Amino acid sequence: xxxxxxxxxxxxxxxxxxxxxxxxxxxxxxxxxxxxxxxxxxxxxxxxxxxxxxxxxxxxxxxxxxxxxxxxxxxxxxxxxxxxxxxxxxxxxxxxxxxxxxxxxxxxxxxxxxxxxxxxxxxxxxxxxxxxxxxxxxxxxxxxxxxxxxxxxxxxxxxxxxxxxxxxxxxxxxxxxxxxxxxxxxxxxxxxxxxxxxxxxxxxxxxxxxxxxxxxxxxxxxxxxxxxxxxxxxxxxxxxxxxxxxxxxxxxxxxxxxxxxxxxxxxxxxxxxxxxxxxxxxxxxxxxxxxxxxxxxxxxxxxxxxxxxxxxxxxxxxxxxxxxxxxxxxxxxxxxxxxxxxxxxxxxxxxx
Amino acid sequence: xxxxxxxxxxxxxxxxxxxxxxxxxxxxxxxxxxxxxxxxxxxxxxxxxxxxxxxxxxxxxxxxxxxxxxxxxxxxxxxxxxxxxxxxxxxxxxxxxxxxxxxxxxxxxxxxxxxxxxxxxxxxxxxxxxxxxxxxxxxxxxxxxxxxxxxxxxxxxxxxxxxxxxxxxxxxxxxxxxxxxxxxxxxxxxxxxxxxxxxxxxxxxxxxxxxxxxxxxxxxxxxxxxxxxxxxxxxxxxxxxxxxxxxxxxxxxxxxxxxxxxxxxxxxxxxxxxxxxxxxxxxxxxxxxxxxxxxxxxxxxxxxxxxxxxxxxxxxxxxxxxxxxxxxxxxxxxxxxxxxxxxxxxxxxxxxxxxxxxxxxxxxxxxxxxxxxxxxxxxxxxx
Numbered sequence: 068x069x070x071x072x073x074x075x076x077x078x079x080x081x082x083x084x085x086x087x088x089x090x091x092x093x094x095x096x097x098x099x100x101x102x103x104x105x106x107x108x109x110x111x112x113x114x115x116x117x118x119x120x121x122x123x124x125x126x127x128x129x130x131x132x133x134x135x136x137x138x139x140x141x142x143x144x145x146x147x148x149x150x151x152x153x154x155x156x157x158x159x160x161x162x163x164x165x166x167x168x169x170x171x172x173x174x175x176x177x178x179x180x181x182x183x184x185x186x187x188x189x190x191x192x193x194x195x196x197x198x199x200x201x202x203x204x205x206x207x208x209x210x211x212x213x214x215x216x217x218x219x220x221x222x223x224x225x226x227x228x229x230x231x232x233x234x235x236x237x238x239x240x241x242x243x244x245x246x247x248x249x250x251x252x253x254x255x256x257x258x259x260x261x262x263x264x265x266x267x268x269x270x271x272x273x274x275x276x277x278x279x280x281x282x283x284x285x286x287x288x289x290x291x292x293x294x295x296x297x298x299x300x301x302x303x304x305x306x307x308x309x310x311x312x313x314x315x316x317x318x319x320x321x322x323x324x325x326x327x328x329x330x331x332x333x334x335x336x337x338x339x340x341x342x343x344x345x346x347x348x349x350x351x352x353x354x355x356x357x358x359x360x361x362x363x364x365x366x367x368x369x370x371x372x373x374x375x376x377x378x379x380x381x382x383x384x385x386x387x388x389x390x391x392x393x394x395x396x397x398x399x400x401x402x403x404x405x406x407x408x409x410x411x412x413x414x415x416x417x418x419x
Numbered sequence: 420x421x422x423x424x425x426x427x428x429x430x431x432x433x434x435x436x437x438x439x440x441x442x443x444x445x446x447x448x449x450x451x452x453x454x455x456x457x458x459x460x461x462x463x464x465x466x467x468x469x470x471x472x473x474x475x476x477x478x479x480x481x482x483x484x485x486x487x488x489x490x491x492x493x494x495x496x497x498x499x500x501x502x503x504x505x506x507x508x509x510x511x512x513x514x515x516x517x518x519x520x521x522x523x524x525x526x527x528x529x530x531x532x533x534x535x536x537x538x539x540x541x542x543x544x545x546x547x548x549x550x551x552x553x554x555x556x557x558x559x560x561x562x563x564x565x566x567x568x569x570x571x572x573x574x575x576x577x578x579x580x581x582x583x584x585x586x587x588x589x590x591x592x593x594x595x596x597x598x599x600x601x602x603x604x605x606x607x608x609x610x611x612x613x614x615x616x617x618x619x620x621x622x623x624x625x626x627x628x629x630x631x632x633x634x635x636x637x638x639x640x641x642x643x644x645x646x647x648x649x650x651x652x653x654x655x656x657x658x659x660x661x662x663x664x665x666x667x668x669x670x671x672x673x674x675x676x677x678x679x680x681x682x683x684x685x686x687x688x689x690x691x692x693x694x695x696x697x698x699x700x701x702x703x704x705x706x707x708x709x710x711x712x713x714x715x716x717x718x719x720x721x722x723x724x725x726x727x728x729x730x731x732x733x734x735x736x737x738x739x740x741x742x743x744x745x746x747x748x749x750x751x752x753x754x755x756x757x758x759x760x761x762x763x764x765x766x767x768x769x770x771x772x773x774x775x776x777x778x779x780x781x782x783x784x785x786x787x788x789x790x791x792x793x794x795x796x797x798x799x800x801x802x
Contacts, residue, residue, distance in 0.1 A: 283420040286799060306796035313795055314738050317423045317731075321717070322710040328427055344706040390699045393706060397698030400705050402691050405683040409505045412709055413438065 072137040076144050082116045083148045092374055095151035096236035114152050126161035127171055139272050139327045146276030149374040151237060153177055153203035155269040160211045163265055167218045167253035177207040178266050179242060180386060187244050189214045194244040204228055204240030213258035222248040233381035264339045266386035268326055271342035274350050274382050275323040278316040280375045281353050285309055285360045312356045315349035322346055340392040347389030350379035421800055423731050428720035430494055438498045445506040456507030456680045464511030473543025478517050482525055487538030493723035497716055504676035515585060516540045516547035520593055523664050527652035532613055550580035550594035550638055558790050560661060561605040565596040567612060573647050576640040586636040587623050590616055595657050609657030613649040630776040668785050670718035670732035675711040675739030677781060678746035681774045685750040688767040697753045704749050707742045730798035733791040740781040747775040
């Protein structure tokens, strides 16, 4: 691990400790009873602190920038902390823009990935189309958008927007691109698939962080909570549950690592598919184990566990659920047949 | 909080080159009809095949040359092992000796044991069984009752081992026995001995498995003489030895690849154009395999660096055997075919049935699921 990475992660931890209070998390959370995100810029202080520390400006791969692997560690740590800001989106957007040789603007940038049948069209310097479930659309001034064969940087602050949220109360807005201004475009034959894959990559990495958080929460809790005269962590049934949670956490982490390593050179869809499929599966199992471990306490709003478990459920659905990616992997494997299955696994085939 | 890390490992170019060599050799062997791919390379054994692999220099690869080894990296060995498994090659004969007994002898055996035994293992001519379990001793290994009593120039072993895989074809068994103390003294007083199966006083009786196969045996020792220099690691260090070998025993591709040939067969049976859920079932298995390979190779890298990642190995084994046991279920969901009865010549159905019956043993051999989860919990600081 590089010193730079260590320092950056420590900075993030410190900002989280100082700024990301439960009050802020509640205020940011659209699912909170008080209406949460209606308060608007609840997370402004958090984002400002991140900006001040230079953490929102990484990912572009410039001379002073951290490595891609370091940037992904930051995404993982942000996932660990369940941060209610579009940090992962901004980092990966900056990387996509840099690869397309488009200068990235300052501030939050989101990804507008079209669903099936939603593909935006380009004409006369404008885009037409409506994209659902854009992460933090309302908070980001810019979005990366893909059309057939092209990647675009779009200003979305004036776009028509309908507010929505995911299960974790994170903004997932509907954006009508017709009033959005295209700032720059670059030819990219695989723009649409790449945008989806890069989104899936950061979600898989963030899931791996959230899984670690889930395990840590559980380990603390089973040491503190006493039933039948001893900490519940001394009961073998509980120990075995947490062993499985540790297994799923380790597997998701390894799958995410595998995708990060492959992605050093650029979008690698097959490895991303593996990471998102495996981490997504781990997320479902982990959330179940965590809630079994915490009992009624973990089902309450006042407990912090749900900031993590609701993100596990939400993130595994985003940028392709595990079934979506499993099916893609399976189709590739089936097409190759038995003889090519093993070379596919050992990374010796061109798969995209 | 303690969490487990699986550092990335980069396969060196020589390992990638070796992979192609091994794969080409195995394809050629299949072509020549020297074997038919089977589920669980640890089930089919063929002395001639093991000797061919030995002659290629693919056994004992990491050992010093003076003991017949190749002084190559754990990562190169990893590649050979997974290619054998992927091809469903009949590797049972040399498997235990090469994976487990050899490394243990290398690290803790006497010079005579190293000089006489290791080159034979590396040549694919010398096979081992592991005598741990007893009628009243399964997972609770510290409860062994077999005893060795000191005698002039050696030890005399008396006792009974059961479920001893491959003892009927092995040249040696490494037996865990009590050299002092009593079973309630637990880990104290246990020692491991290399016992030559030709020694008078040994009786081997088959214990057939649930599908009629012969792998297990009962091995009875009646005052069997073992020379002093065939103790491994010294008197009273048996428990330490058993624990030490677990990282080797539990982390390899044989802990997640056993059912792989069935999955590959199912891919062809299903054809190139699956329905969505068929594709997803297959893709899920592939995602698990890819992840497990990453974790297992990472452990090979740690072993290469001289570490002993026992808890990580337990974790990989539990995840790996879970997948191995799921594959017969996964392929049933992909292809819900009924067997065609006696005389059927359907490779897929035969493999599915064999894998189905075999796979229940995967989460028992080499440490049960429950023991492994206990170890992981200990690694998490819970016990």
